[in-house]
Amino acid sequence: MDALSSVVSRLQMAQHVVIFTGAGVSAESAIPTFRDALTGLWSRYDPSLLASPEGFLSDPDLVWGWYEWRRRKSLLAAPNAAHRSIAALANCLPELTLITQNVDNLHERSGSSPVLRLHGSLHHPRCFNCATPYPLPEGIPDEPDGGRRLPPPRCGRCGGPVRPGVVWFGESLPEPIWKQAEQATDHCDLLFSIGTSSLVWPAAHLPFQAKQNGATVVQVNPNATTLDPVADYNLRGLAGEIMPSIFHSLQSSLAARSAP
Numbered sequence: 001m002d003a004l005s006s007v008v009s010r011l012q013m014a015q016h017v018v019i020f021t022g023a024g025v026s027a028e029s030a031i032p033t034f035r036d037a038l039t040g041l042w043s044r045y046d047p048s049l050l051a052s053p054e055g056f057l058s059d060p061d062l063v064w065g066w067y068e069w070r071r072r073k074s075l076l077a078a079p080n081a082a083h084r085s086i087a088a089l090a091n092c093l094p095e096l097t098l099i100t101q102n103v104d105n106l107h108e109r110s111g112s113s114p115v116l117r118l119h120g121s122l123h124h125p126r127c128f129n130c131a132t133p134y135p136l137p138e139g140i141p142d143e144p145d146g147g148r149r150l151p152p153p154r155c156g157r158c159g160g161p162v163r164p165g166v167v168w169f170g171e172s173l174p175e176p177i178w179k180q181a182e183q184a185t186d187h188c189d190l191l192f193s194i195g196t197s198s199l200v201w202p203a204a205h206l207p208f209q210a211k212q213n214g215a216t217v218v219q220v221n222p223n224a225t226t227l228d229p230v231a232d233y234n235l236r237g238l239a240g241e242i243m244p245s246i247f248h249s250l251q252s253s254l255a256a257r258s259a260p
């Protein structure tokens, strides 16, 4: 039996599946990964500067401009077959918990709900000072292709600068969401790690934690990562191809099982 068929037969027996995703699941929607997004105007900046409170305070127009450019790209993008298959899997499994490091909202737009967003979202900015959510204007921001410096809007409550609603370097993950992610990882019997380099902690710890708790770990990535030696299955390939194959094979197996 090949690896993909073994994964599908394991999936049929699973009681609680965790799906953990990174930027690679959105690559086929032409969303640049965090590091790929450092092109053009942004190419000369260190990501830890652009994605940090200190960076924002030292140059709010540069940082807000970069995130507005990324927000625009995510709004112009469409969920791909990987997002759609993950959303569809939730309807044919006893329990599925989706945990993402992505901030692009594409899982939500493909119908997945709830989505545990460990690193926040491009679409939920808040006041830097008082944390009041800031209601973004409807529609797609009209940004030049390469992006530009843009003064952040001001908070309607305290007048402070509005910041992106993402988790920056040096900031903690949202506590309630991280707790839910850890609990799901502790109780799952099968975890998929899809499209992540497994480099950024503590999020990257989740697949290792699942393995330590006896779960089967499946990795979907065209490249090797630090998770390779630990994963039970390393499916080398694109999420937009592998996840639909898994979904369709599972559907056929379930249909065959329920046939009279």
Ligand code: APR
Residues within 6 Å of the ligand: 021, 022, 023, 024, 025, 027, 028, 033, 034, 035, 101, 102, 119, 194, 195, 196, 197, 198, 199, 200, 220, 221, 222, 223, 225, 237, 238, 239, 240
């Ligand atoms: N299908 C599956 N995986 C893919 C695909 C694809 N089509 N294309 C690329 N990949 C893989 C790459 O091989 C890489 O291992 O996706 C991974 C993307 O890695 P990163 O760019 O490091 O993104 P990610 O792992 O999500 O980063 C984690 O770090 O960059 C910060 O806060 C940011 O949430 C992000 C976190």
